[in-house]
Amino acid sequence: MAEVKPGKxxxxxxxxxxxxxxxxxxxxxxxxxxxxxxxxxxxAKHFFELKTFQTIANQIPDAVVISVGVTFVLIIGGIDLxxxxxxxxCSAVMGAVLLRTEMPLPVAVLACVITGxxxxxxxxxxxxxxxxxxxxxxxxxxxxxxxxxxxITGSRTAYIGSRVEVIAEQSLFGLSLPFLTALAVASAGxxxxxxxxxxxxxxxxxxxxxxxxYSGIGARKVKWMVYALCGALSGVxxxxxxxxxxxxxxxxxxxxxxxxxxxxxxxxxxLMGGRGSVVGTFLGVCIIAVLGAGLAQIGAQESTKRFIxxxxxxxxxxxxxxxxxxxxxSGAA
Amino acid sequence: xxxxxxxxxxxxxxxVICASVAGCKKRDPAAPSAAQPASKPxxxxxxxxxxxxxxxxxxxxxxxxxxxxxxxxxxxANGIKDEQDVSRQVALVEQMIAQRVDAIVxxxxxxxxxxxxxxxxxxxxxxxxxxxxxxxxxxxxEKKAKxxxxxxxxxxxxxxxxxxxxKKLKAGDxxxxxxxxxxxxxxxxxxxxxxxxxxAAGMKIVTSQTGYWEMDKANQVASSILTEHxxxxxxxxxxxxxxxxxxxxxxAAGRQDSVIVVGFDNISAVQQLMKEGKVLCTVDQHxxxxxxxxIEYALEMLKTRAAPEDRETQVDLITPDTLK
Numbered sequence: 001m002a003e004v005k006p007g008k009x010x011x012x013x014x015x016x017x018x019x020x021x022x023x024x025x026x027x028x029x030x031x032x033x034x035x036x037x038x039x040x041x042x043x044a045k046h047f048f049e050l051k052t053f054q055t056i057a058n059q060i061p062d063a064v065v066i067s068v069g070v071t072f073v074l075i076i077g078g079i080d081l082x083x084x085x086x087x088x089x090c091s092a093v094m095g096a097v098l099l100r101t102e103m104p105l106p107v108a109v110l111a112c113v114i115t116g117x118x119x120x121x122x123x124x125x126x127x128x129x130x131x132x133x134x135x136x137x138x139x140x141x142x143x144x145x146x147x148x149x150x151x152i153t154g155s156r157t158a159y160i161g162s163r164v165e166v167i168a169e170q171s172l173f174g175l176s177l178p179f180l181t182a183l184a185v186a187s188a189g190x191x192x193x194x195x196x197x198x199x200x201x202x203x204x205x206x207x208x209x210x211x212x213x214y215s216g217i218g219a220r221k222v223k224w225m226v227y228a229l230c231g232a233l234s235g236v237x238x239x240x241x242x243x244x245x246x247x248x249x250x251x252x253x254x255x256x257x258x259x260x261x262x263x264x265x266x267x268x269x270x271l272m273g274g275r276g277s278v279v280g281t282f283l284g285v286c287i288i289a290v291l292g293a294g295l296a297q298i299g300a301q302e303s304t305k306r307f308i309x310x311x312x313x314x315x316x317x318x319x320x321x322x323x324x325x326x327x328x329x330s331g332a333a
Numbered sequence: 334x335x336x337x338x339x340x341x342x343x344x345x346x347x348x349v350i351c352a353s354v355a356g357c358k359k360r361d362p363a364a365p366s367a368a369q370p371a372s373k374p375x376x377x378x379x380x381x382x383x384x385x386x387x388x389x390x391x392x393x394x395x396x397x398x399x400x401x402x403x404x405x406x407x408x409x410a411n412g413i414k415d416e417q418d419v420s421r422q423v424a425l426v427e428q429m430i431a432q433r434v435d436a437i438v439x440x441x442x443x444x445x446x447x448x449x450x451x452x453x454x455x456x457x458x459x460x461x462x463x464x465x466x467x468x469x470x471x472x473x474x475e476k477k478a479k480x481x482x483x484x485x486x487x488x489x490x491x492x493x494x495x496x497x498x499x500k501k502l503k504a505g506d507x508x509x510x511x512x513x514x515x516x517x518x519x520x521x522x523x524x525x526x527x528x529x530x531x532x533a534a535g536m537k538i539v540t541s542q543t544g545y546w547e548m549d550k551a552n553q554v555a556s557s558i559l560t561e562h563x564x565x566x567x568x569x570x571x572x573x574x575x576x577x578x579x580x581x582x583x584x585a586a587g588r589q590d591s592v593i594v595v596g597f598d599n600i601s602a603v604q605q606l607m608k609e610g611k612v613l614c615t616v617d618q619h620x621x622x623x624x625x626x627x628i629e630y631a632l633e634m635l636k637t638r639a640a641p642e643d644r645e646t647q648v649d650l651i652t653p654d655t656l657k
Contacts, residue, residue: 046561046563058585156386159605244552245548245577246580246581251384293560294557297557302543
């Protein structure tokens with residue numbers, strides 16, 4: 001907010017526009033998060049402890065980074081089903097670079113992110129250039145990336161060990177490097193969305209592509225950039241995933257795409273495009289992670305876990321719907 | 334102009350499809366039996382997920398065996414995309430029946446759902462051998478089918494690993510189990526084997542949850558279990574991928590020295606961890622030979638036409654000492 005020009009009128013207008021996508025929308029989710037934490041705190045013996053939250057903070061960074069990418073894709077009214085497979089491909093590339101060549105870690109990380117960027121760019125080119133449906137293109141990429149992963153790894157889990165684990169071991173102020181990366185990506189994402197031309201254009205393209213194009217926005221370029229960004233973020237998430245597990249798993253990220261979409265939608269981003277919040281996405285990931293950790297800690301049956309997770313996803317979306325209607329009616333008055 | 338624009342992607346697609354088909358052709362030596370002399374049987378190997386290292390090893394073992402015995406039989410090997418894709422596997426068996434193969438060696442994705450289609454194959458005079466994941470005896474009885482099972486005793490293997498672990502612990506120590514997919518027979522057998530050993534040694538199993546055979550899921554479940562049970566002494570995992578995930582969770586929690594991890598399958602990645610002392614032991618059921626045992630058994634059946642009996646294959650405990 002610091003860089004808003006002085007003058008009362010501008011400031012209030014900016015705040016009115018900024019807050020809804022940022023903090024105000026998140027109140028409901030924060031309450032839901034607190035409620036979940038309270039319930040598990042009562043049910044499990046050791047849930048309400050620092051250790052639990054450290055564990056969760058250790059688990060979510062890759063999901064956060066990917067979900068930020070998916071948030072932008074949903075905002076422009078698209079979809080990306082390939083993120084999980086691209087993550088696996090990127091970690092396979094990283095494993096291959098580290099294990100088969102004597103290249104240092106930064107080179108491997110770079111190769112990993114570039115692989116993601118390349119996959120995302122191909123998606124973007126096909127979708128924006130040839131006007132192919134995003135669902136089919138990314139479905140195809142999902143299969144291609146998974147197949148390429150199996151080719152590179154020979155379907156074998158590659159154990160990398162301490163060479164990649166150092167990434168997860170770095171920390172600052174008690175927060176691990178992956179978690180800080182995730183926070184940085186989420187903050188940058190929210191900033192880009194609400195404060196930059198790119199973000200404005202993405203929202204405009206998602207709301208009404210034709211109108212955006214008539215008003216002089218390069219809709220194709222915006223779409224291409226968003227898919228490329230999403231791919232690159234899958235690459236970043238792959239680095240984090242590799243560092244956490246100490247290995248490159250060819251089956252990594254299976255089902256990640258749906259989990260990410262669920263987190264993004266819980267966070268209040270519209271599946272139809274044109275509206276979204278990265279802060280909301282971050283909280284959405286937290287809700288799913290707290291739920292997963294809590295249910296595992298109380299040792300719930302698998303059937304119960306799935307049932308409850310489904311219910312929470314739907315409840316979160318219902319809540320979001322009513323809150324939005326409430327605000328829309330009060331805003332109109 | 335419009336016509337040209339729309340034909341471009343089509344051309345690209347055709348080129349891509351041609352290239353990919355050409356690239357794949359040599360991987361699939363699916364020769365129809367009609368082209369071969371009548372004396373040489375065709376055996377179809379129907380596998381589970383070829384994405385899993387374990388099944389890939391199994392398939393490669395079978396392919397190598399076929400190359401050595403090319404005069405004796407032809408092999409058609411097929412797998413499904415993921416381990417849960419039951420309907421695709423049923424379709425594969427149907428295709429093999431239509432191909433008029435002489436025998437089918439199958440690692441069923443589901444121990445019940447594949448019984449009817451295998452029974453149909455038998456009615457067509459095809460010899461069927463069951464490997465890896467044993468058919469449910471109730472489902473077999475209901476269909477009046479007798480399909481021989483050639484494979485390891487997973488329960489026994491898991492018990493071996495559990496007994497080895499028990500020597501490192503003392504009675505009453507809390508332990509946790511990370512199970513395979515809940516509907517898999519071999520996963521259930523491994524869990525039972527772990528339980529046999531732990532109960533016999535007087536350990537306390539504080540929780541048993543599924544990791545769906547996957548590293549990342551097991552990592553998340555193990556992390557939560559570690560937080561909830563600060564006294565935990567060991568985690569027994571129904572496969573090695575999940576053991577890798579559990580070992581990563583220990584590292585993140587800084588408890589490598591107080592908690593022991595046990596795996597199953599003896600994949601190459603876990604051997605490295607065993608040498609580093611991060612995993613205690615695993616179980617080898619000789620994946621490379623499993624399909625071969627099934628194929629040899631099918632060849633025997635085709636020759637003798639004898640009433641099929643189950644045959645148990647070897648399972649071995651692998652510790653850092655046996656690796657040296």
